[in-house]
Amino acid sequence: MIGDKKAITERTIGMVGLIVALAAPLIFNAYWVDVILTQALIVGITAASLIFLSAYGGLVSLAQTMLMGTAGVMLGNMVVTKGGAGGETQGLNLGWDPTLSLVLALLGTTVLGLLFGALAARSTGIYFLMITLTYSVIGFYFVGQVTLVSGFSGIAGINAYTPSFIGDIANDRNRLYFIALGVAIVVYAAIRFLVRTPFGLALQGLRDEPVRMSSLGFAVPLHRTLAFGFAAFLASLSGVLFVWWQGQIAPGDIGIQSTIDLLVVAVIGGLTRIEGAWVGALAFILINNYVRDSWLTHLLDKVGIGGSFNTIIGLVFLVIVLVSPDGLMGAWDRLWGLGGNGKGEGPSVTSIPAGEKV
Amino acid sequence: MGNVDVRRLIPRLTVGFLVAGVVLYIAVIANPAPAVGGSWRTTTFGSAFHDWHSFMRTLLNGLTFAGLLFIVASGFSLIFGLMRVVNMAHGSFYLLGGYVAYEVQQKMAGSGYTIAGSNINTWEWVLPALVAAAVIGAVGLVVQQVFLRWNQGQELRQALITIAISVIIADQVLAHFNGGLASSVTWPGWTDRLVALPLIGIDYSLARLIVLFLGLMVGLGLWLWLYRTRTGMVIRAGVDDRQMTSALGVNIQLTFAIAFVVGSSLAAFGGVVGASQGAVAPGQDGQWLLNSLVVVIIGGLGSLLGAAAGSLLYGLVFSFSAVYLPTAGNNCCTQYSILFTFILLALVLAFRPQGLFGRFS
Numbered sequence: 001m002i003g004d005k006k007a008i009t010e011r012t013i014g015m016v017g018l019i020v021a022l023a024a025p026l027i028f029n030a031y032w033v034d035v036i037l038t039q040a041l042i043v044g045i046t047a048a049s050l051i052f053l054s055a056y057g058g059l060v061s062l063a064q065t066m067l068m069g070t071a072g073v074m075l076g077n078m079v080v081t082k083g084g085a086g087g088e089t090q091g092l093n094l095g096w097d098p099t100l101s102l103v104l105a106l107l108g109t110t111v112l113g114l115l116f117g118a119l120a121a122r123s124t125g126i127y128f129l130m131i132t133l134t135y136s137v138i139g140f141y142f143v144g145q146v147t148l149v150s151g152f153s154g155i156a157g158i159n160a161y162t163p164s165f166i167g168d169i170a171n172d173r174n175r176l177y178f179i180a181l182g183v184a185i186v187v188y189a190a191i192r193f194l195v196r197t198p199f200g201l202a203l204q205g206l207r208d209e210p211v212r213m214s215s216l217g218f219a220v221p222l223h224r225t226l227a228f229g230f231a232a233f234l235a236s237l238s239g240v241l242f243v244w245w246q247g248q249i250a251p252g253d254i255g256i257q258s259t260i261d262l263l264v265v266a267v268i269g270g271l272t273r274i275e276g277a278w279v280g281a282l283a284f285i286l287i288n289n290y291v292r293d294s295w296l297t298h299l300l301d302k303v304g305i306g307g308s309f310n311t312i313i314g315l316v317f318l319v320i321v322l323v324s325p326d327g328l329m330g331a332w333d334r335l336w337g338l339g340g341n342g343k344g345e346g347p348s349v350t351s352i353p354a355g356e357k358v
Numbered sequence: 359m360g361n362v363d364v365r366r367l368i369p370r371l372t373v374g375f376l377v378a379g380v381v382l383y384i385a386v387i388a389n390p391a392p393a394v395g396g397s398w399r400t401t402t403f404g405s406a407f408h409d410w411h412s413f414m415r416t417l418l419n420g421l422t423f424a425g426l427l428f429i430v431a432s433g434f435s436l437i438f439g440l441m442r443v444v445n446m447a448h449g450s451f452y453l454l455g456g457y458v459a460y461e462v463q464q465k466m467a468g469s470g471y472t473i474a475g476s477n478i479n480t481w482e483w484v485l486p487a488l489v490a491a492a493v494i495g496a497v498g499l500v501v502q503q504v505f506l507r508w509n510q511g512q513e514l515r516q517a518l519i520t521i522a523i524s525v526i527i528a529d530q531v532l533a534h535f536n537g538g539l540a541s542s543v544t545w546p547g548w549t550d551r552l553v554a555l556p557l558i559g560i561d562y563s564l565a566r567l568i569v570l571f572l573g574l575m576v577g578l579g580l581w582l583w584l585y586r587t588r589t590g591m592v593i594r595a596g597v598d599d600r601q602m603t604s605a606l607g608v609n610i611q612l613t614f615a616i617a618f619v620v621g622s623s624l625a626a627f628g629g630v631v632g633a634s635q636g637a638v639a640p641g642q643d644g645q646w647l648l649n650s651l652v653v654v655i656i657g658g659l660g661s662l663l664g665a666a667a668g669s670l671l672y673g674l675v676f677s678f679s680a681v682y683l684p685t686a687g688n689n690c691c692t693q694y695s696i697l698f699t700f701i702l703l704a705l706v707l708a709f710r711p712q713g714l715f716g717r718f719s
Contacts, residue, residue, distance in 0.1 A: 060514060119704055122711045126444050126513045127659075130651050134703060137648040141696040256644035260521060267518060308533070314525035321518045322505070 006336045014275075021181055025174045034173040038245055040285050041180040044278035045187050045238035047265045049231040052191050054271045056200060057227045058124060058207035063116060063132035065262045066139035067109055067232045069254030071239030073143055075105040076155035076249055084157060089248075090147065091155040099163040106236045113232020114225060121221035121228070124210065136259045144251035154250025158243045169244050180241050184278065187234055191274050194230070203227055264317045270329030279328050287313060369709035376705070384413070384682050398684045411560045416681050417674070422566040424673025425573025426631055430646055431653035432580055432665045433624030439597045439660020440617045442513055443506055446520040448625050449647030450527035451498065455490040455626025456638030457535040459543045462486035472542050475550035483546045487630040491623040498622025499615060506618075507611070524643060532640050540639035543630055569631055573669075576624065580662055593617060597660055652699060656706050658716020667714050675702050 025033050046068045053059045073091075081095035096104075120131045143150045159170040169176040194200045206213040206220050214220050243249050252258070261284070269280020291312055300311060324331045383405075390404030406413035434448045445451075463486040467477055505519050532538035545565045552561035584590035592613050595603040604610040628646075629638060649672070654660075657668025679698035706713065 119707045123707075126442070126517055127711075129514065129517060130444060130655060131707065134648060134651050134655065137644065138696060138700045138703075142700075145696055146694060256647075260525060263518075263521065264525075305530070308529055310529035311526055311533075314522050314529065317525060318519065318522035321515060321522055325512075325515050325518070 010275075018185075025177065030173065033177050036282075036285055036289065038173070038177045038180050040278065040282040041177075041184045042238050042241045042245055043262070043265060043285065044281035045180075045184055045241070046235055046262055047269060047277035047281055048184075048187055048191065048274055049234035049238070050262065050266045051269070051271060051274055051277050052234065053227060053231050054266070055273060056195050056203050056207060057224060059128045059224065059227070060125075060271065061132040061228070061231065062129060062259050062263060063135040063139075064231065064235045065259045066136040066254050067113055067116075067235035068239040068242060069143065069249060069251075069258075070112060070139065071105045071109040071236035072158070072243040072249040072253070073150055073155065074108050075101055075240055075243055076158045077149055078104060079161035080155060080157055081161075084160065089156045090151045090153055091149060098161045099165075101161075102163055102240060105240060106233065109236035109239065110229055110233040113235070114229035117225040117228025117232070118221070121224040133259070136254070137256055140251050140255050143254065150249075150251065152251055154248055154252075156248040158249065159245075159247040162244065166244075170247065176241075176244060180245070183237055183241060187237065188274060191234075199223070199226070261313075264313060266327075267317060267325075268320055268327050270327030270331075272326050273329040273333075276327055276329040283328065284313075287316065373705060373709070380678075384678065388682060388684075400684055401682050403681065412681075414555075414558045414560055415562070416677050418562055418566070418570075420674040420677030421670075422570045422573075422673075423677060424669040425570040426628060426635065427649055427653055427669035427673055428573045428666055429576050429631060430625055430628035431650045431657075431669055432576065432662065433621035433628070434650040435654045435657070435660055435662070435665045436580070436593075436617055436624070437621035438654065440593055440600075441506075441510070441614055443502075443618075444513065444517045444520070445621070446517055446647060447501065447524040447527060448621075448650050449643035449645065450524040450531075451494050451622050451625035452629040452632065452646040453531055453638055453640070453643040454497065454527060455494045455629030456543065456633035456642075457531060457541060457629075458493050458626070459486035459490040459630040460536065460541040460633060460638070462489045463543055473544040475544055475547040478544045478546050480546045480548070483543070483634070486543060487627060490626045490630050494626030494629075495619040495623040499619050501622075502615060502618040507614070524647075528640065528643055531643075538640050540637040541633065542637040543633040545634045565635070569635060572631060576627075577662070577666060584662065589613065589616060652703060655703060655713060658713025661713070661715040661717075664713055664715035671702060672699065675699060 020027065021037070024037055028037065046064050049067075050061055050064045053061050077092040078094050078096045078101035079098050080089060080091060080093055082093040084093075084095070094101075116132075116135055120128055120135075123131055144152045162169055166179065167175055169179065195204065202213065202218055203223055206218060206223055210220055242253070246253075265280040265284045266277065267280070268283050269276030269278070288309065291309060300308075305311065320327060324334070326333070386405050386407050387399055388401040388403075388405040388408070389399045390401070390408050403409040403412035403416075430448070430452055434445060437443055437445050437448075463473065463478070463482060466485065467473055467482050501520070501523060505523070506516050509515055509519075535541070545568075549565040549568055551564055553564050553567065554561050582590075584594055592603065592608050592610075593616075595606075595608070596610060596613055600610065625646075632638060632642075632646075652672050653665060653668035655668075656671055657664030657666070675698050676695070679695035683695060683698075
């Protein structure tokens with residue numbers, strides 16, 4: 001059976017990947033561990049929250065970057081003390097206990113996610129995409145304009161205030177790497193678990209047949225709202241890791257550029273499989289790091305197109321959407337001759353019709 | 359009156375009270391700022407009762423902004439209504455339109471930097487606007503024919519494709535147009551004055567009134583086109599039932615191409631007007647994509663009337679929330695104006711998710 005062979009190959013690759021990830025500080029240099037791998041893990045978690053919604057709920061959300069940033073901004077406002085590690089930084093400078101702040105930031109973002117989810121829950125497909133994009137842009141302007149909580153300069157010095165069980169991640173970057181790795185594994189496992197529960201199965205049911213599920217008595221908007229809330233929780237985890245990693249957060253981190261970058265990550269990885277989140281994140285960050293000032297950008301100048309890294313990432317994105325809309329994971333599935341939905345996980349999200357009324 | 363439908367009543371009451379409260383606040387409750395202190399009743403100008411002129415100016419600012427919103431968003435709505443394509447590059451077309459007009463006007467009359475209004479005659483504004491609309495219309499045609507024609511019905515994929523195109527356009531604008539600097543198109547010299555408005559009693563910028571006029575003209579033009587011509591008839595039929603229309607022997611592909619060209623040209627024309635009113639700058643593509651989205655989500659996708667209503671509501675909320683929020687305390691509250699855009703959106707989504715004039719397909 002091709003399917004069995006594929007599963008074995010994937011497990012093997014997964015195990016090798018995990019071993020390499022665990023031994024990464026021994027294999028790679030400090031720059032690679034901190035900048036490439038840790039960042040890929042964190043971005044991967046945000047992308048996983050997007051892919052979870054698209055693969056199992058049929059909802060492509062552009063609000064995940066904003067939700068990620070919301071957790072970071074909340075945490076920054078709560079933990080930073082005035083005149084502390086960030087200097088005279090923006091924000092409320094509440095100086096609360098780091099553990100309490102951490103819990104409140106995760107909780108607050110999840111509640112916000114539930115609220116946003118409830119508002120968008122009656123829409124699907126392209127409408128959902130548009131509504132969540134509006135959330136994202138409004139979130140950006142809110143954080144930017146309301147100088148009380150951040151303003152355009154943002155909040156700095158956040159990673160100096162971590163709970164004691166997290167430790168000094170501002171200096172011990174390997175520690176942060178392992179924390180991010182642990183969270184990423186838990187997130188992956190949690191999603192794989194959730195989609196096998198009755199809730200997860202119902203979610204996949206209303207992805208494929210919302211009208212039928214509705215007539216069977218399932219509360220469609222409620223399921224979508226809860227799924228969006230769960231995704232917001234995942235995004236909040238990555239938001240906390242992100243501010244610990246970067247130390248600061250500014251509206252630029254959740255602007256439309258970052259929103260689209262995350263979509264690019266998810267699409268490169270593949271919108272139908274969770275593994276794609278980290279595959280896409282690693283690919284994107286590698287391109288970002290090594291193509292930015294390489295022969296490829298100079299080639300653009302030579303052929304008279306001009307432009308920078310973003311033209312290349314746009315072209316890569318365009319080619320992927322044109323050639324393999326399920327991204328690298330979809331291409332991988334097709335390699336095994338099983339079509340885009342190797343695991344019987346339903347139709348490709350890119351073919352979902354818009355806006356059925358439910 | 360036996361059984362009042364509570365599910366219908368709640369939204370109406372909520373919206374009713376909210377609107378009544380806001381109107382009351384703006385009309386009479388608000389106070390102008392005292393020398394010291396202030397309260398929740400303190401706003402920049404006080405109520406309409408206190409300062410009629412500022413109120414009228416804010417109203418006119420909202421209306422003129424709505425005119426520009428309508429020009430841009432009607433194109434977005436037209437494309438979606440007919441083809442179910444959410445053109446995420448619409449904001450990029452806006453930006454590109456502004457820059458193309460800037461370059462053409464510089465070629466005609468400029469010397470590299472912002473041109474004084476007195477050096478520009480009507481023709482030197484109209485021609486750049488026409489060139490920009492034509493060029494972006496052609497860009498739109500290429501995008502539609504090359505990237506969107508063969509994957510009709512795959513809406514998400516089409517949205518992703520246009521996002522990719524918008525990423526490329528944004529970077530290319532940065533590389534090729536005026537060093538990626540903010541650039542202004544200059545209005546013709548004769549518009550650069552204030553006109554006294556009778557009855558209202560204020561002087562108001564003629565250029566801004568022209569924006570409103572252009573918005574109305576675009577609306578009228580679109581209405582005549584959609585409701586009084588054969589092409590318009592086919593487009594309306596296509597909006598209602600695409601398959602049936604093409605089964606009747608109509609060349610629906612030609613209609614799609616026409617609608618996409620017109621929609622893209624409208625974005626570009628909006629960009630020219632926006633660049634004349636202020637400036638175009640990199641980053642505004644996202645802002646105008648948001649503006650178009652907000653307008654059509656409020657008004658309902660694919661509806662001309664909806665685009666008008668959405669522009670009007672969004673324009674007014676945008677304009678009034680910037681000026682009529684309480685200003686008590688240091689650096690308070692006007693910064694929260696973005697929240698009102700969100701509240702407007704949330705109300706529509708919660709109570710009428712298809713938009714004011716929209717229908718679910």
